[in-house]
Amino acid sequence: MQAERPVLLRVCGVGRRYAGVTALAGIDADVRGSEVLAIVGENGAGKSTLLKILSGVVQPSEGALLVADAAGALEEVELDGVRGATKAGIALVHQELNLAENLDVAGSIFLGREPSRFGLLDRRRMRDDARKWLARVGLDIDPGTLCGTLPIAQRQLVEIAKALSTESRVLILDEPTSSLTARETERLLAIMDELRRAGVAVVFVSHHLDEVMHIADRVIVLRDGRKTGELARGEYERATIERLMVGRDIARGARREAGSDAAVRLECVGLTTAHRRKAPVSFRVRAGEIVGLAGLVGAGRTEVLEAIAGVTEHGGSVRLDGRKVTGGAPERVRGGIAVVPEDRARHGLFLEDSVATNMSLAWIDRTSRGRLVDRRGESGLVSRMVARMQLRPPQPSRRVQTLSGGNQQKAVIGRWLAVEPAVLLLDEPTRGVDVGARAEIHAEVRRLAEAGSAVLFASSELEEVLLLADRILVMHEGAIAGELAAHEATEVAIMHLATGGAAHAHETGTHA
């Protein structure tokens, strides 16, 4: 079977060093047509570096890349920049979607190589061609639509159409599903399957092992810049991959049922937000309890968290330890509601500042004498938090910008450990975080709960909801469609409620 698939791209002993530090070493791999190749590994394992080398963004400091010519003979190439890679038939779809929001779909697809006639933009041809490529990815939208108005899933497909339109034979996707819902993910996987049938070589990176096991013909596992395994379909199971990724077995947190006699720390009564005036939401979270908000993208999970945090205005009331809270985010946060926002770069971190500055900001006033910063106390507490969160590297002076996604998220969460907040709100607590760091973050959240905080988190990953929550509230179109205890919850049960499946569940939607 494998012999039939032609090798389109061969990686021979490729490595890359940055300023003397080895990021990647001795990677051998074949990328074959009609095949989906998954690359997995923890954040910092070298996946991004490998993708960058394959797509010509960075040059390998050792080893070589061989690309098949029209006859199928392999020839050594030097990919100088993305243009070089495009010429060699390799296209990369970035993890961060970088479509210009003010361009229309056709304009985005042909950005930088717009068809022209007599020096004028040939709009008609551009649109016709765009329609053709959009059809390839199963997207039925008008090429004149502005990209900014498209939902994320469709933008993703436009990006893929753009990559295909360069006549590429090797399509590289960097975490293509990280911001997609389950249903959108399924669709994307189906499209990847179709591309595979059409002879395209698809290389993708993912943190979701379910997807990987679902679609990949082969899996390459990286750890610390080296290949720790290459498994063909049928040879692997989840535990094998996880062990190769982290070099150890991952412990699953023990699930608990919260005692019903614990004090109610957070209570929302008839909460409505500007977007969701008609669907009041009511629920309670007790001390020591971890409640997960599940639901499809757009179900209103983030809106509920933002309303509680005071980021957006809301109707109804939010009670903290029985007292009604008012005011905006700063007042509420100071009152004991800690927030870990979804978009950590924009709302969570001071990227140019040190880990210490990022971590201490939330409690710097509490450890100060008068209004003067107690520098020794600050650095001592920061060091303890860095150690407790197992930040890597454990340097409080390091700029947050230079940390991996998982470690950045640890810095945001670590900020609240010293405060022991009454309520901890987390929106997508482990988005873009690798398996090892995710387990550590979950463990810390659980410790906070055990110390008496009430934890409420939203996640679009069912796996995470099932893993972390003691109790699950499933949202559908702004309302709570149902509630599941951890022991009775399954992915199927959650999806059933999240897609509006159970009419009878609506009755429990507004209970207090």
Added chain:
Amino acid sequence: MKRALGIIGIFLAIVVFSVFFAENFTTGINLMQVTNRTALYAVLALGAALVIVTGGIDLSIGSVVCLAGIMTPWLLIEHEWTPWQVIPTVLALSAFIGLCHGLLITRLRLQPFLVTLCGLLLYRGIARWMTGDQSQGFMGEYGEVRAIALAKFPIPGLEDYRLPATVIPALVLAVVIGLFLSRTVWGRWLLATGRNEAAARYSGVPTAWLVTGAYVACSLLAGFGGMLFIFDIGSAQPSDFGNFYELYAIAAAVLGGCSLRGGEASIVGVLFGVATLRVLQNTITLAGYSSQIEFAVVGGVLLLGVAADELIRRYAASRLERAGAAART
């Protein structure tokens, strides 16, 4: 401090140039004048720096200088108030102006550029209308009050250089603001707000009050500076007093390493930024170049300064990125 090294270098280079090429630069009387002017503009630039730290801008500084400066002799001479009434009134009015700016920016969410641009037009217009566009001065009176700015303190060992009194408020303010930014909780909060307002809010920082406070401080310092200016020069025309001062203040702050994106400041840098602009201006006059070219020279130096800063920043960032990528992988 590291951020200030660049501007200290530029300052020293210009001083060396002036010593060799500008006649009379090193005379006591000239150095006294340069020090005095540096101190006066420093008061304004420190205020501008506080606003720039938040990622905002205050274009009304020059007009507040004019309004406060003109009102002082106007109330004293024309309305025969006592200095004890005038000084608190003028300072309170300046602070109130800043409060209005701050509230418009944080509550109504208007852009700082727009709010303070309107202020620039408004306060100068009021100053001109109030005084009938007539020059205002102390008519040789109130010498003891004007001594706040005019007094000169002899320095042992130096014969023809005496320290201008304006240096005292400028240095005190610089030290207070410097310590405020580096050592106090509010200072930390203010810097964090400038870096990433949303993240600061999510961390429980009362960003709206801090930003408002920065505008209050800026206008208050502009009003205080305006008073010192008028004490120093004795009389002024409402139509041109304080013209362009906001731009000098902003230019000095930026030269001194305050990023207009917010979140970065160096008080030492701001002081050297002011000094650099003052020495430049002085040298242009002394070296016999027509004073009309002053703006062009200042503009050129500012452009060179910020371009060099950006290049250094980029170099540092690319090194950082390489180190970061290595750390990640």
